[in-house]
Amino acid sequence: MMWRNPEQKIKFISYIVLTVMITVFGGYRFGGDVGLVLLCICILFTALMIAESFIRSRRLQRLSDQIDAVLHGMRNIDLSTYAEGELAILENELNKMTIRLCSQAELLQKEKVSLADSLADISHQLKTPLTSINLMVTRLSDGSLSERERKRLVSELRSMLDRVDWLITALLKLSRFDAGTVNLEKNAVSVRELIDQAAAPFVIPMELREQELVLQMSGDEQFIGDLSWSVEAVGNILKNCVEHTPVGGRIRVQSTENAVFTEILISDNGPGISAEDIPHLFERFYKGKDSGLGFGIGLALARTIIIGQNGTVKAENHRNGGAVFTIRFYKSTV
Secondary structure (H helix, E strand, O other): OOOOOHHHHHHHHHHHHHHHHHHHHHHHHHOHHHHHHHHHHHHHHHHHHHHHHHHHHHHHHHHHHHHHHHHOOOOOOOOOOOOOOHHHHHHHHHHHHHHHHHHHHHHHHHHHHHHHHHHHHHHHHHHHHHHHHHHHHHHHOOOOOOHHHHHHHHHHHHHHHHHHHHHHHHHHHHHHHHHOOOOOOOEEEEHHHHHHHHHHHHHHHHHHOOOEEEEEOOOOOEEEEOHHHHHHHHHHHHHHHHHHOOOOOEEEEEEEEOOOEEEEEEEEOOOOOOOOOHHHOOOOOOOOOOOOOOOOOHHHHHHHHHHOOOEEEEEEEOOOOOEEEEEEEEOOOO
8 A cells, every 4th residue: 555655655766865865975975984874874764764654554554444344334443543643643533433423324224124113003004994994985886785874884984084184194293293394383372272272173072972171270371382283282182081081071181380390180080091001102103902993193292292392291090090191391491
């Protein structure tokens, strides 16, 4: 590598020319013995120069090989050559760079695996309702169906299409958060207005199930956040409570505010959450044993939105029975 370097070639030739000139001048000016001594000294310095250039070239070659190995997937980097000097500093900086490149490569690989898993989950989630829709459409084409049966199938078909539409919408919202393209507003949000808007879509379903929504709050509670996205988060939690509260049951929403946080408690008097489901309840695509036809996406979206607004959310069982969701929006960074 050293002799392929034009700069090293020029440097070596310059040393040879300088050696000849010094030797000739010294021998002519001070005699042959002095010229011989000068020749030996120049040869010694030239040899040292060649040795130093050779060592430097080997170190540069090692760095080049190391970088090439990293680019081809090697993960083990030698960090045992820390020392002083310009070349050593360059070597150390390159070592740091290769470590970072390795870390980024590993992160990208994990993201690829995560993306593949997510796509598989999404495909699975869509496959079930689409299969049902396909079967219903096939049955509707049967001319022997009674009008009553046809209406029932159309109603179920509409319900399935609504579920698919909700799933796709929720996944698109989650993907926006994953991509970092959601800009959450920071405005004063009234908890009462938040609950009113979040509960509005469930008024009729709750009436049909004879469920009661009880609000316990002063009406002055508020926090800094994004009203629209907060409605989405709280609505998904209310939806979960409505689905798991029996006919004639009660859903209670309580709110308090102090100097540290604003708290919203959403509880029901249903069967509660099984112990094995609680640690995984907010995981994406997780479906507990009592999830029914759920997709395992609503609570994951709710958690993502709440955390994005400097908040926390947890689920537990009430000591008197039923599930309790505790949401806190903090007034300072936690």
